[in-house]
Amino acid sequence: MNTELLEFPFESISYNILPGTTDYECIKHALKLKSSAQFRTEVGTINDNVHIKDIRVNENHFFNYQIIKPKSSTVSKKVIFLLHGFNERDWSKYLPWAKAICNGTGSSVVLFPLAFHMQRAPKQWSEKREMYKLSEQRKKRYPNIINSTLSNVAISMRLHAMPQRFIYSGLQTYYDIIQLIENFKSGKNPQISTDFQFDFFAYSIGGFLAQILKLTNYNNYFSNAKLCLFCSGTTFNRFSSVSKFILDSEANVALYSFLIEHFDKFLKKDNLLKHYILDDHLEGEVFHAMLDYQKKRDFREALLKKYEDQIYAITLKKDYVIPSFEIINTLKGAYRDINIKVDEIDFDRDYTHENPFPNTKINNEQISKDFNFVFKKVCDFYNT
Known part of the structure; x- marks a missing residue:
């Protein structure tokens, strides 16, 4: 099937939930709120380009999203949202x-970036020379730090300084996706039919967000949406995020704490924070239930x-970031009474969570075979 890649502008109307001011308003409850979160820049090296206030990052407020669709003149009635992993900077891994x-479903696939990831992050956070300098300075400040690299230093410094960012950027993305769905329903994208149906394909931390969207089922939008999780599906406290591509150890400890x-x-x-987690926001309650395996288990499993x-x-046996058995524990429940299908796969080659299908000449034929095997399973799920 011939496909085409199209790009469309998006303005997030939920950016004002982000840290960077003191006065907030919950539209749902017509309620004025104040945040007591303090901006700290003493953790790691002080650098304005890294510690910029979240609410002022224009790239996260105004950005483009992409759609891969069958090349035809007709509008799409079937859409699959593809949600990516943590600390990603470009879509090259995900385009195939x-x-x-x-190709396997005939659906249009929407590549939508999480807040402060992909094209929603300032370019300075990807400048190798500057990020290398920050990482070296961070290693001197924290001599026992593990896996501090130029790839993860920006996000590690920001989450180390203010772990709340994980919640607020997640909430922003949650509301952004609902906004996008409502844009499609109101005919604001000429490539998508107003009566479209949609599903999700979500990888790694994208699956964490997709589960919250599905289980919250805002306005019944997600009642019939299928969710395919790849290397994802467990609660937050069963992740192992210390990786040269994800987070360094100091940021991980701060976030876990x-x-x-x-x-x-x-x-x-x-x-x-209390308002969005505890006070009549189902998305906050579901988020809370997805943090700790032991807490709110009955609510989550129901x-x-x-x-x-x-x-x-679909899980990978040698995935050490989001272990297969932990995904099974979460999705099938403590008493194994939830009938969610989980397929555990083990490739006969080297692979990692971050790069299950490496772009290399070594084992190239085997990698292609593994790729086709996985995505046939994915497409079969949507087609049945």
């Missing part, structure tokens, strides 16, 4: 994935059970 899904060990205490201190026929996961 999107094309395989488009905030979200898992002391989250309830932080909620008491921050009225804005929702997974409700949508068990619409969720499918």
